[in-house]
Amino acid sequence: MIEHELLRELAEKNTTKIVLLVADGLGGLPLEPGGRTELETAATPNLDRLAARGTSGSSVPVLPGITPGSGPGHLGLFGYDPLEYRIGRGALEATGIGFELGPADVAVRGNFCTLDAAGRITDRRAGRIPSAESFAVVDKLQAVRIDGVETFVKPVKEHRFVVVFRGPGLDGGVADTDPQAVGVEPLAPAAATPAAERTARVAAEFVRQARALLAGEPKANGLVLRGFAGRPALPSFLELYGLRAAAIAVYPMYKGLARLAGMTLVGEATTLDEQLDALAGCWNDHDFFFLHYKYTDSTGEDGAFAEKVRRIEDLDAAIPRIESLRPDVLVVTGDHSTPSRLRSHSWHPVPTLLVADTCRPDGLTKFAERECLRGGLGQFPAKHLMLLAMAHAGRLGKFGA
Amino acid sequence: MIEHELLRELAEKNTTKIVLLVADGLGGLPLEPGGRTELETAATPNLDRLAARGTSGSSVPVLPGITPGSGPGHLGLFGYDPLEYRIGRGALEATGIGFELGPADVAVRGNFCTLDAAGRITDRRAGRIPSAESFAVVDKLQAVRIDGVETFVKPVKEHRFVVVFRGPGLDGGVADTDPQAVGVEPLAPAAATPAAERTARVAAEFVRQARALLAGEPKANGLVLRGFAGRPALPSFLELYGLRAAAIAVYPMYKGLARLAGMTLVGEATTLDEQLDALAGCWNDHDFFFLHYKYTDSTGEDGAFAEKVRRIEDLDAAIPRIESLRPDVLVVTGDHSTPSRLRSHSWHPVPTLLVADTCRPDGLTKFAERECLRGGLGQFPAKHLMLLAMAHAGRLGKFGA
Numbered sequence: 001m002i003e004h005e006l007l008r009e010l011a012e013k014n015t016t017k018i019v020l021l022v023a024d025g026l027g028g029l030p031l032e033p034g035g036r037t038e039l040e041t042a043a044t045p046n047l048d049r050l051a052a053r054g055t056s057g058s059s060v061p062v063l064p065g066i067t068p069g070s071g072p073g074h075l076g077l078f079g080y081d082p083l084e085y086r087i088g089r090g091a092l093e094a095t096g097i098g099f100e101l102g103p104a105d106v107a108v109r110g111n112f113c114t115l116d117a118a119g120r121i122t123d124r125r126a127g128r129i130p131s132a133e134s135f136a137v138v139d140k141l142q143a144v145r146i147d148g149v150e151t152f153v154k155p156v157k158e159h160r161f162v163v164v165f166r167g168p169g170l171d172g173g174v175a176d177t178d179p180q181a182v183g184v185e186p187l188a189p190a191a192a193t194p195a196a197e198r199t200a201r202v203a204a205e206f207v208r209q210a211r212a213l214l215a216g217e218p219k220a221n222g223l224v225l226r227g228f229a230g231r232p233a234l235p236s237f238l239e240l241y242g243l244r245a246a247a248i249a250v251y252p253m254y255k256g257l258a259r260l261a262g263m264t265l266v267g268e269a270t271t272l273d274e275q276l277d278a279l280a281g282c283w284n285d286h287d288f289f290f291l292h293y294k295y296t297d298s299t300g301e302d303g304a305f306a307e308k309v310r311r312i313e314d315l316d317a318a319i320p321r322i323e324s325l326r327p328d329v330l331v332v333t334g335d336h337s338t339p340s341r342l343r344s345h346s347w348h349p350v351p352t353l354l355v356a357d358t359c360r361p362d363g364l365t366k367f368a369e370r371e372c373l374r375g376g377l378g379q380f381p382a383k384h385l386m387l388l389a390m391a392h393a394g395r396l397g398k399f400g401a
Numbered sequence: 402m403i404e405h406e407l408l409r410e411l412a413e414k415n416t417t418k419i420v421l422l423v424a425d426g427l428g429g430l431p432l433e434p435g436g437r438t439e440l441e442t443a444a445t446p447n448l449d450r451l452a453a454r455g456t457s458g459s460s461v462p463v464l465p466g467i468t469p470g471s472g473p474g475h476l477g478l479f480g481y482d483p484l485e486y487r488i489g490r491g492a493l494e495a496t497g498i499g500f501e502l503g504p505a506d507v508a509v510r511g512n513f514c515t516l517d518a519a520g521r522i523t524d525r526r527a528g529r530i531p532s533a534e535s536f537a538v539v540d541k542l543q544a545v546r547i548d549g550v551e552t553f554v555k556p557v558k559e560h561r562f563v564v565v566f567r568g569p570g571l572d573g574g575v576a577d578t579d580p581q582a583v584g585v586e587p588l589a590p591a592a593a594t595p596a597a598e599r600t601a602r603v604a605a606e607f608v609r610q611a612r613a614l615l616a617g618e619p620k621a622n623g624l625v626l627r628g629f630a631g632r633p634a635l636p637s638f639l640e641l642y643g644l645r646a647a648a649i650a651v652y653p654m655y656k657g658l659a660r661l662a663g664m665t666l667v668g669e670a671t672t673l674d675e676q677l678d679a680l681a682g683c684w685n686d687h688d689f690f691f692l693h694y695k696y697t698d699s700t701g702e703d704g705a706f707a708e709k710v711r712r713i714e715d716l717d718a719a720i721p722r723i724e725s726l727r728p729d730v731l732v733v734t735g736d737h738s739t740p741s742r743l744r745s746h747s748w749h750p751v752p753t754l755l756v757a758d759t760c761r762p763d764g765l766t767k768f769a770e771r772e773c774l775r776g777g778l779g780q781f782p783a784k785h786l787m788l789l790a791m792a793h794a795g796r797l798g799k800f801g802a
Contacts, residue, residue, distance in 0.1 A: 029761055033454055037761065062800055064781055065788030066407060069801035082801065083403055092802050345799060347792040348761050349777075370764050379779035 001081050003387060004240060006399065011242045016328035016393040018243070019279075019289045022077060023315055024070070024254075025297030025338025027350045027369060031305055038296075038305060038340060039351060040368040042312040046319035047332065047353065047367040054330075054355030056364050057377020059385060061336050067347045071095075073335030074257045078290075079241070079386030080234055087260070088172055088229020094162045095256030097154055101231040106170045106199055109227045111178065112137065112159040112220035113186070119222075121182045125159045126220040134158060137220045144209045149202050163206065163225065171196040171230065174203055178224035186224045199228065236262025237288060241390060246282050248275045249292035258290055272314065276321045283325055291322075297345075300338030308340050329392045330355045331385065332367070349379055356392035402482050404788060405641060407800065412643045417729035417794040419644070420680075420690045423478060424716055425471070425655075426698030426739025428751045428770060432706055439697075439706060439741060440752060441769040443713040447720035448733065448754065448768040455731075455756030457765050458778020460786060462737050468748040472496075474736030475658045479691075480642075480787030481635055488661070489573055489630020495563045496657030498555055502632035507571045507600055510628045512579065513538065513560040513621035514587070520623075522583045526560045527621040535559060538621045545610045550603050564607065564626065572597040572631065575604055579625035587625045600629065637663025638689060642791060645686070649679045650693035659691055673715065677722045684726055692723075698746075701739030709741050730793045731756045732786065733768070750780055757793035 028038035061068040061076050062083065071092050072082030087095070090107035101107060112126035112134060126134070138161050141153040149167035156162055173196035177187045189203035203225060214221045237245035239262070246266045247258030255265050264286070267278030272293060279289055293315055299308035322330060333352040336345050351372040362376035373379075377388070390396045429439035462469040462477050463484065472493045473483030488496070491508035502508060513527035513535060527535070539562050542554040550568035557563055574597035578588045590604035604626060615622045638646035640663070647667045648659030656666050665687070668679030673694060680690055694716055700709035723731060734753040737746050752773040763777035774780075778789070791797045 027761075029759065033758075034762055058779070063404065063407070063788060064778075064785040065790075065792035065797060066411070067792065067797065067799045069799050072801040083407075087801065089802060096802075342759065346759070347789075347797070369761060373763055373777055373779070374775060379781075 001084060003079065003383065004235065007240050007390070010397045010399060011240075011390065012395055012397045013242060014393060014395045016395060017283070017287055017289070018329040018389050018393050019291065019322055019327040019331065020077065020389070021291045021293065021322065021330065021332045022074070023293045023296040023312070023332065023334050025300045025336060025345065026334025027337025027339070027346070027348050028300065028308065029339035029341045029346075029348065031341055037369050038300075038308040039312055040370060042309045042316065044312065044316040044367060046316045048365060050319065050330070050332070050355045051353055051367040051371065052365045053359065054353050055359045055362050055377050056351070056353045056367060056372045056375030058349035058369070058372045058375070058379045059333060059352045059382040060349050060379060061382045065347045067345050068336045069345065070253055070335060071257065074254070076382030077333065077335055077385060078237070078261050079383055080261070081383050085232055085234055087232050089227025090162070090172070090229040091231055093156065093227065094154070094164055095260065096253040097156055097162060098252035098256060099152065099154055099162065099164060100256075100259060101164065102166060103231055104166060104168060104170060106165045106172050106228055106230050108163045108165075108203070108225045110161045110163050111224050111226065112161070113222045113224055114219050115222035119185045121179070121184060121186065121222065123219070124178075124182060129159050129219050131155070131157050134161070134220060137214065137217060140213045141210055143213055144206055146202055146205050151206065159220065165199065165202055165206075170199045170202070172199070172228045174200045174228040176224070176226040177207070178226050186222065189225065203228070232260060234261055238262055241288070241386065242395070243288040244286045245288040245290065246286040247290045247292070248278045249290070250275065251292070251294055254292040254294070263290060272318050276318060279322070280325060296334065297338045300340045301343055303340050303343040305340040328356060328394070329389050331389055333385065350382070352377060352385065354388060354392065358392050402485055404480065404784065405636065408641050408791070411798045411800060412641070412791065413796055413798045414643060415794060415796045417796060418684070418688055418690070419730040419790050419794050420692065420723055420728040420732065421478065421790070422692045422694065422723065422731070422733045423475070424694045424697040424713070424733065424735050426701045426737060426746065427735025428738025428740070428747070428749050429701065429709065430740035430742045430747075430749070432742055438770050439701075439709040440713055441771060443710045443717065445713065445717040445768060447717045449766060451720065451731070451733070451756045452754055452768040452772065453766045454760065455754050456760040456763050456778050457752070457754045457768060457773045457776030459750035459770070459773045459776070459780045460734055460753045460783040461750050461780060462783045466748045468746050469737045470746065471654055471736060472658065475655070477783035478734065478736055478786060479638070479662050480784055481662070482784050486633055486635055488633050490628025491563070491573070492630040492632055494557065494628065495555070495565055496661060497654040498557055498563060499653035499657060500553070500555055500563065500565060501657075501660060502565070503567060504632055505567060505569060505571060507566045507573050507629055507631050509564045509566075509604070509626045511562045511564050512625050512627065513562070514623045514625055515620050516623035520586045522580070522585060522587065522623065524620070525579075525583060530560050530620050532556070532558050535562070535621060538615065538618060541614045542611055544614055545607055547603055547606050552607065560621070566600065566603055566607075571600045571603070573600070573629045575601045575629040577625070577627040578608070579627050587623065590626065604629070633661060635662055639663055642689070642787065643796070644689040646689040646691065647683050647687040648691045648693070649676045650691070651676065652693070652695055655693040655695070664691060673719050677719060680723070681726060697735065698739045701741045702744055704741050704744040706741040729757060729795070730790050732790055734786065751783070753778060753786065755789060755793065759793050
């Protein structure tokens with residue numbers, strides 16, 4: 001990324017502090033044509049006041065029309081081009097359950113399945129085995145031992161689990177073993193590149209031992225592996241921006257994404273109030289603070305318009321506590337839109353607000369989708385947000401003489 | 402193009418239908434400073450109503466300041482980066498007269514010229530020979546026979562014609578034979594790359610035989626060849642988007658551009674009404690419909706402001722017939738601006754409107770250049786329009802988990 005080359009050239013030391021408040025899935029849609037979005041409906045006196053002081057705009061997470069998952073959505077906000085830095089499915093799954101991937105790890109998503117006597121798949125989800133049952137089956141797999149490789153097996157939910165292979169010479173270039181059909185056997189792990197041949201052998205040995213350990217299981221007597229992936233090689237926040245970054249999140253996925261970017265996890269908060277306590281508590285030890293607020297996304301995914309409005313209002317009420325710490329730059333945005341009307345992530349641009357003493361006024365007095373269209377940040381790629389934050393924080397020198 | 406990689410990864414099946422209505426040269430300029438553009442002047446109640454339902458913006462065909470021809474203008478709208486996918490002059494000229502280029506063809510633009518007894522050019526346009534005369538001269542060239550190559554010669558207009566060489570091992574890398582001057586002989590066809598050496602020999606043989614056939618002509622006794630070009634290798638709409646695409650155009654150029662993108666030509670319409678008949682007639686057999694409306698461009702090229710206004714109003718009147726088919730996504734745009742004040746294509750952004758149930762309201766109630774500046778699509782590269790159309794049609798999956 002040219003942006004990273006610029007940062008390496010221009011990033012400067014300063015004592016300023018940047019807060020990035022991510023309201024997951026913030027952007028929305030009206031329920032009825034011509035109506036208001038969730039954010040347009042919510043009473044947000046604090047955010048509106050900040051909009052008058054700061055500069056607003058609409059961020060495009062990946063490209064117009066592209067709906068991002070949480071991984072690419074956050075990578076963009078953190079300043080990594082999500083088209084260049086891809087997090088493979090296995091690595092994201094491991095990240096999502098809070099497993100800290102090392103640089104030599106290869107992570108794989110596993111699915112239990114049911115096999116007949118001839119080894120052919122009869123049920124690709126092992127009868128949708130409940131988590132309580134499958135966790136015990138995952139425990140059996142802890143007995144796998146492979147020469148020269150450390151193996152971790154972690155439950156996710158129902159038939160899903162994660163396998164991580166740790167050791168020298170591993171590579172994510174192994175094809176899925178899921179034949180995506182019943183009536184056939186799982187595929188053997190096959191290397192897509194010469195570099196992955198050892199990993200394919202390791203995976204085959206894992207499957208061999210696992211099959212033996214699962215032989216007596218009524219439902220989950222087989223498994224398929226998908227999305228072999230190493231840890232993505234992201235330059236860290238310290239390396240890239242010179243920022244000592246803290247992450248204050250409740251859910252494992254967002255803690256994991258922050259760790260991939262080299263942030264330090266702070267606190268064990270389970271509520272927004274506790275997150276703000278953690279923020280205040282670590283204020284002097286860090287320069288950058290990523291606060292993740294989940295409920296604007298989960299209410300959107302549930303199709304709960306009124307509830308999403310209320311969660312936005314809860315977030316608004318938390319703003320004064322953040323302001324009281326006097327951050328030099330405060331950014332409020334989302335990693336993507338999650339309109340409750342669609343009950344899913346969407347491609348719509350994300351309302352974004354940057355507040356700093358160096359903001360040029362754009363005449364807005366409210367923070368909402370429609371207003372952001374006329375904001376001073378315009379429509380911009382999310383990956384450029386960190387450049388703006390760094391500039392307003394007095395942490396970027398001049399380019400060229 | 403990274404966009405094409407994404408499409409290959411994310412495109413999903415659906416039964417939704419997309420209409421792309423291209424009003425050629427739609428964007429305009431006021432005649433007087435502070436006045437209104439053609440679109441701002443026109444009464445467009447239907448488009449204005451759609452603007453209230455949909456999302457508007459300004460599309461940039463190639464790059465700011467770059468005036469596109471019809472080829473790059475349409476490539477962008479179809480989702481092919483016009484800077485990456487170039488249609489060589491010969492290929493565009495052949496496409497423009499409705500010649501369907503094959504993958505092994507090399508097309509060349511030919512100009513008749515007048516040569517003196519020593520073979521030096523005395524008139525680079527053969528006395529601007531009228532089409533009626535030159536068509537007969539083109540007929541003489543049908544007698545050319547070259548070993549292992551099929552040769553097509555087609556009249557265009559006045560001194561212009563097209564030659565297509567068809568056969569194995571041909572390549573467009575041959576330099577123009579037009580010396581761009583009088584008093585000198587035409588250049589010999591010269592290969593710019595080793596791969597084009599055979600093509601240069603074929604072209605030289607064509608010129609040799611043509612000179613003999615034209616020896617008795619009073620004006621058009623010589624010729625020069627320009628813009629050697631193969632058919633551009635565009636991935637088809639079906640391959641790229643999974644869309645069964647129909648093109649409903651009146652003029653050969655636009656039919657040809659649609660064919661290059663793998664669209665099926667539907668109907669033999671000569672009026673907008675007939676185009677709408679064709680649209681309704683093929684509605685069940687296709688997923689995507691490209692409707693090309695020429696007169697907003699031709700009136701602009703003529704400098705006929707009032708006539709362009711009237712043609713825009715005619716187009717507006719046709720909107721309800723399109724709406725009655727209930728497309729899931731309706732896009733109204735142009736391939737470039739053709740301000741009647743400039744009597745030519747221009748670089749100005751193009752007013753664009755996308756209507757779908759998943760549009761986020763942008764508060765506009767009129768479709769015109771000035772309003773589009775405040776629209777929810779912002780200013781965006783034309784090549785991203787298809788990504789947006791695909792997203793609103795529910796035909797793009799999530800990027801990353």
